[in-house]
Amino acid sequence: MSPLDLLVVAPLVFMVLSLLAGGWQRSLLALAIATMAALSVWLMTLDPGTAHVVGGWELPLGVLLRADGLAQMLVPAVTLTAGLTGLYALHQFAPESHASNAQTAAFWPLYYLMWSAANAAFLTTDLFNLYVTLEMASIAAVAMAAMGSVRAALRYLLIALLGSIFYLLGVALILSRYGTVDVTLLAGMAEADFATALALALMTGGLLVKAALFPLHGWLPPAHAAAPAPASALLSGLVVKIGFVITVRLWFEGLAAAATPAGLHVLGGIGALAILFGSLQAIRQESLKALVAYSTVAQIGYLFLAFPLIAGAGHAWAGLSFHAVAHMIAKAAMFLAAGLMLKAAAGPRIADLAGLARAMPLTVTAFGLAAVSLMGLPPSGGFSAKFLLVDAALRQGQAIHAAVMLIGGLLAAVYLFRPLAVAFSGSETPVVPPKAPSMVAAPLALALAALLLGFAGGPLADLATGGAPATVAPEPLPALEDTVETASEDEQ
Amino acid sequence: MTAFLPLALLTLPLVAALISFALPDTRAAWRDATNIIFALVKLVLVGFLLLQAQGGVDFEWRYEFLPGHDFVLRVDAIALLFVTLSTFLWLIATIYAIAYFERGPNLARFFGFFNLCVLSATGVAISGTAITFFSFYELLTLATWPLVVHKGDEKSLTAGRVYLTYTLAGSAAFLAGILWLKALVGPLEFAAPPDLSPVPTLTLILIFVLLIGGLGVKAALLPFHGWLPQAMAAPAPVSALLHAVAVVKAGAYGILRVVHDIYGAGTVADLGLGLPLAFLASATILYGSLRAVMQNDIKKRLAYSTVSQVSYIVLGASLAGPIAAVGALVHLVHQGIMKITLFMCAGALANRLHIKAVTELDGAGRLMPVTMASFTIGALGMIGVPPVAGFISKWYLGSGGLEAGDAWVIAVLAGSSLLNSAYFLPLLYRAWLLPPQGDHAPVAELTGGWNRMLVLPAAVTALASLGAGLFASFPFSPLEWVSLIVDAGYLR
Numbered sequence: 001m002s003p004l005d006l007l008v009v010a011p012l013v014f015m016v017l018s019l020l021a022g023g024w025q026r027s028l029l030a031l032a033i034a035t036m037a038a039l040s041v042w043l044m045t046l047d048p049g050t051a052h053v054v055g056g057w058e059l060p061l062g063v064l065l066r067a068d069g070l071a072q073m074l075v076p077a078v079t080l081t082a083g084l085t086g087l088y089a090l091h092q093f094a095p096e097s098h099a100s101n102a103q104t105a106a107f108w109p110l111y112y113l114m115w116s117a118a119n120a121a122f123l124t125t126d127l128f129n130l131y132v133t134l135e136m137a138s139i140a141a142v143a144m145a146a147m148g149s150v151r152a153a154l155r156y157l158l159i160a161l162l163g164s165i166f167y168l169l170g171v172a173l174i175l176s177r178y179g180t181v182d183v184t185l186l187a188g189m190a191e192a193d194f195a196t197a198l199a200l201a202l203m204t205g206g207l208l209v210k211a212a213l214f215p216l217h218g219w220l221p222p223a224h225a226a227a228p229a230p231a232s233a234l235l236s237g238l239v240v241k242i243g244f245v246i247t248v249r250l251w252f253e254g255l256a257a258a259a260t261p262a263g264l265h266v267l268g269g270i271g272a273l274a275i276l277f278g279s280l281q282a283i284r285q286e287s288l289k290a291l292v293a294y295s296t297v298a299q300i301g302y303l304f305l306a307f308p309l310i311a312g313a314g315h316a317w318a319g320l321s322f323h324a325v326a327h328m329i330a331k332a333a334m335f336l337a338a339g340l341m342l343k344a345a346a347g348p349r350i351a352d353l354a355g356l357a358r359a360m361p362l363t364v365t366a367f368g369l370a371a372v373s374l375m376g377l378p379p380s381g382g383f384s385a386k387f388l389l390v391d392a393a394l395r396q397g398q399a400i401h402a403a404v405m406l407i408g409g410l411l412a413a414v415y416l417f418r419p420l421a422v423a424f425s426g427s428e429t430p431v432v433p434p435k436a437p438s439m440v441a442a443p444l445a446l447a448l449a450a451l452l453l454g455f456a457g458g459p460l461a462d463l464a465t466g467g468a469p470a471t472v473a474p475e476p477l478p479a480l481e482d483t484v485e486t487a488s489e490d491e492q
Numbered sequence: 493m494t495a496f497l498p499l500a501l502l503t504l505p506l507v508a509a510l511i512s513f514a515l516p517d518t519r520a521a522w523r524d525a526t527n528i529i530f531a532l533v534k535l536v537l538v539g540f541l542l543l544q545a546q547g548g549v550d551f552e553w554r555y556e557f558l559p560g561h562d563f564v565l566r567v568d569a570i571a572l573l574f575v576t577l578s579t580f581l582w583l584i585a586t587i588y589a590i591a592y593f594e595r596g597p598n599l600a601r602f603f604g605f606f607n608l609c610v611l612s613a614t615g616v617a618i619s620g621t622a623i624t625f626f627s628f629y630e631l632l633t634l635a636t637w638p639l640v641v642h643k644g645d646e647k648s649l650t651a652g653r654v655y656l657t658y659t660l661a662g663s664a665a666f667l668a669g670i671l672w673l674k675a676l677v678g679p680l681e682f683a684a685p686p687d688l689s690p691v692p693t694l695t696l697i698l699i700f701v702l703l704i705g706g707l708g709v710k711a712a713l714l715p716f717h718g719w720l721p722q723a724m725a726a727p728a729p730v731s732a733l734l735h736a737v738a739v740v741k742a743g744a745y746g747i748l749r750v751v752h753d754i755y756g757a758g759t760v761a762d763l764g765l766g767l768p769l770a771f772l773a774s775a776t777i778l779y780g781s782l783r784a785v786m787q788n789d790i791k792k793r794l795a796y797s798t799v800s801q802v803s804y805i806v807l808g809a810s811l812a813g814p815i816a817a818v819g820a821l822v823h824l825v826h827q828g829i830m831k832i833t834l835f836m837c838a839g840a841l842a843n844r845l846h847i848k849a850v851t852e853l854d855g856a857g858r859l860m861p862v863t864m865a866s867f868t869i870g871a872l873g874m875i876g877v878p879p880v881a882g883f884i885s886k887w888y889l890g891s892g893g894l895e896a897g898d899a900w901v902i903a904v905l906a907g908s909s910l911l912n913s914a915y916f917l918p919l920l921y922r923a924w925l926l927p928p929q930g931d932h933a934p935v936a937e938l939t940g941g942w943n944r945m946l947v948l949p950a951a952v953t954a955l956a957s958l959g960a961g962l963f964a965s966f967p968f969s970p971l972e973w974v975s976l977i978v979d980a981g982y983l984r
Contacts, residue, residue, distance in 0.1 A: 315558070315559050315560070318558075318559065355644075357601070358597070358598060358601075361513075361600075361601065372634065377630050377631075377633075377634060378626070378627035378630050378631060379627060379631070383627075384557075384558055387558065387561075387623075387671075388558060388559075390667070390668075390671055391561075391671050391674070391675065394668075394671050394672050394674075394675040395675040402668065402671070402672075403668070406664045406667065406668055407664075409660075409664060410660055410661060410664055413656060413660050417637075417653075417656055421641060421649050421652060421653065424638065424641045424644055424649070424652075425641075425644045425645070425646075425649055426644050454557075455557065457557045457558040457559075457561075458555075458556040458557060458558060458559065461558060461559045462559075
């Protein structure tokens with residue numbers, strides 16, 4: 001056994017156990033967190049590029065699991081996010097809680113299913129296997145969304161199915177053209193012909209739906225805003241990243257041959273529009289959770305905006321990986337904090353949050369720290385990510401992309417400081433005693449992690465670029481390096 | 493070991509902040525003690541650094557926080573000047589703030605952010621690269637916002653919103669500027685200016701505008717000064733710190749760094765940028781003074797006075813030549829101690845006598861003689877009456893203007909002094925020569941712990957500004973120190 005298998009299989013085992021656990025969910029979760037944390041540490045110590053064929057079947061028959069830098073960053077981040085969200089959910093979906101029994105019984109299997117799907121999606125390189133993870137994640141996500149609003153969940157289900165169909169069509173095309181669906185094998189074989197380009201377009205279209213990239217984001221805000229807080233945290237943190245990571249695998253590794261600069265620029269342009277559109281929508285929201293959900297639409301934009309920057313000078317690949325991790329952690333923190341704030345507030349609207357900074361200082365702190373990372377202000381993981389991306393954009397002369405990212409940060413400040421300002425208003429609110437310490441601690445710990453990420457930029461960037469696909473500039477050189485040699489030497 | 497001393501300068505306020513956040517209001521006495529003790533310890537540390545610096549030792553701490561980007565803390569002579577000022581004034585302002593609020597609500601939060609604000613100001617001072625500077629500059633924005641909205645009423649929230657709008661937009665421009673320049677010439681260390689010759693002139697000018705425009709927001713340069721008078725909604729200790737060492741000084745200090753460390757005074761002059769900047773600073777000086785004359789609210793009048801006075805520093809920085817540089821640097825210190833005196837006095841008057849408007853000042857000199865005496869010294873210094881410190885600044889700025897061949901500077905200074913008299917002398921006249929209006933009894937300023945702590949800090953800084961002028965030619969006076977820095981080749 002290798003940690004790669006276990007990271008996928010263990011959550012499935014916990015899923016089965018959770019169906020049988022009854023009143024033992026707490027112990028089961030503790031066991032799951034300990035196991036997954038240990039496996040994640042093991043994963044991080046592996047050499048980048050370490051791969052493992054499941055069950056001993058060689059490629060192209062078998063299924064390859066691989067630990068590259070992106071997976072080595074994302075899987076531990078999933079462990080952190082899912083683990084802490086689980087601790088929070090214990091008090092919302094406990095047998096003695098006010099949640100209905102059906103919800104309590106349903107949440108935990110779905111939770112572990114989603115965990116497994118996320119790990120599998122980040123580790124596997126098999127396009128069909130990736131399809132399975134997409135479906136696993138979609139099933140869990142739709143069911144969790146249904147806990148809040150069945151209507152939003154149905155809409156989500158229909159759109160997710162549509163996305164799957166497109167993706168599957170593309171996979172079929174690839175299989176008939178190349179006889180394999182393994183990304184690492186495809187990387188050596190793929191050609192820039194029409195069939196490949198069509199397959200790439202079909203799969204990308206399907207994946208963009210899953211990743212909720214503007215203008216295919218319509219399903220996300222209602223579903224994420226209506227779901228219970230821990231479910232929203234997982235939906236915004238984990239699920240949308242799956243579609244994104246598969247897109248990355250296709251465009252920069254498996255089908256990189258067919259990924260034309262024009263195509264990359266189209267994706268980048270859509271990403272830029274997503275940033276602006278999502279931010280402007282977030283500014284218009286009156287409900288707190290809808291605001292946070294639209295913020296996800298905007299933040300997804302950064303991930304795709306980075307696409308045309310990957311191959312050029314700078315550290316866009318590291319910036320992209322950072323952004324995926326920082327957004328996962330910070331957004332989960334923000335949804336969890338928002339859940340607590342809304343429970344204490346008079347209503348779901350932002351105006352109802354008055355006085356909460358005094359009533360629940362730790363929770364508002366968590367919200368504020370997560371906001372710092374999402375706005376991309378220092379010191380935070382979000383800042384490191386945006387910094388590397390803006391730096392790369394400017395080095396490559398993409399001034400418009402740089403400007404969009406900076407404006408996106410300002411717009412994020414506009415919508416995120418609004419709930420904070422309301423929370424700071426009034427000063428005579430009584431202090432709300434926390435219901436359970438771990439419920440307060442979970443968002444705070446996640447937000448602090450997002451902040452601390454900003455201090456570990458150097459080592460983490462090394463980790464992210466380890467085993468990065470060949471399309472990523474291996475040793476990024478500063479622009480104008482021939483004219484100012486001394487400067488670039490200093491930098492090294 | 494000495495490499496960690498710069499880090500210790502930041503750790504002390506950080507720990508004080510965390511302790512302040514953690515202690516509940518029932519432990520207010522502990523919190524007060526912690527704050528004062530940490531401020532004292534930091535002062536001792538700064539004293540030690542000063543002695544070391546006499547021996548020509550520079551302290552540096554370096555850490556690669558992102559690939560190709562070093563996070564550098566460097567305590568050089570000019571940084572030490574700013575750090576000493578901020579540490580001294582932090583101690584004073586802490587004592588004052590404790591007495592000002594006594595046992596009001598939400599003080600754990602207040603002192604926590606107060607300390608974070610000091611951390612950021614210290615970080616701004618000892619930043620060794622443009623990126624490091626930006627990080628602390630932005631942190632300063634975040635740490636001061638909760639202080640500005642501290643009261644939680646509509647006026648404070650509006651002020652907070654305006655403050656964020658201006659400063660975040662400014663920092664985005666600044667970040668764009670440094671990343672753009674960095675993409676062209678490599679890392680921007682605050683040591684010797686990089687070789688800018690490969691960069692086209694127009695690009696250099698554009699970047700300069702971005703940088704100075706971004707920093708000019710916090711330095712309240714025309715036309716970006718609008719936030720400062722509004723920020724008066726904050727409590728008096730916050731205004732005192734904001735105007736003396738924290739926010740506006742960070743902007744002015746940044747402009748000094750850009751002109752002398754990133755571009756180099758020679759390049760700025762060659763590009764023809766020095767004179768426009770000097771004109772802008774002069775316009776701000778006169779405009780701020782004119783607006784100050786029109787204000788009836790004392791704090792607003794002081795705020796517009798800050799708009800005017802901070803631009804003296806910018807004026808000195810933009811004129812070529814060592815004498816003007818001495819004037820700029822020494823005014824950084826002098827304006828700090830004089831302005832904090834004025835704000836602490838205004839706060840004491842509002843707190844004890846509910847005097848907020850100029851027209852209510854009648855007879856205040858009889859009711860609070862010590863406070864009004866301190867205020868008088870500060871006001872005379874601002875006007876430039878010898879031997880108070882402000883005179884020294886104006887003398888050097890004027891001589892610097894003559895040396896640089898810009899005799900019009902004398903006219904600006906004279907005009908400003910005239911206007912300064914026009915907005916300060918009526919206050920002094922009303923306070924000392926008119927009879928009290930209401931039936932206020934004289935305040936026992938020197939009996940009772942709270943009263944003493946409220947009144948004496950201003951007296952100390954008033955004496956300091958008198959001393960800085962009287963003993964300007966003695967060793968360790970701000971002027972002597974600044975002259976040493978400039979003689980050592982800095983700011984040439």
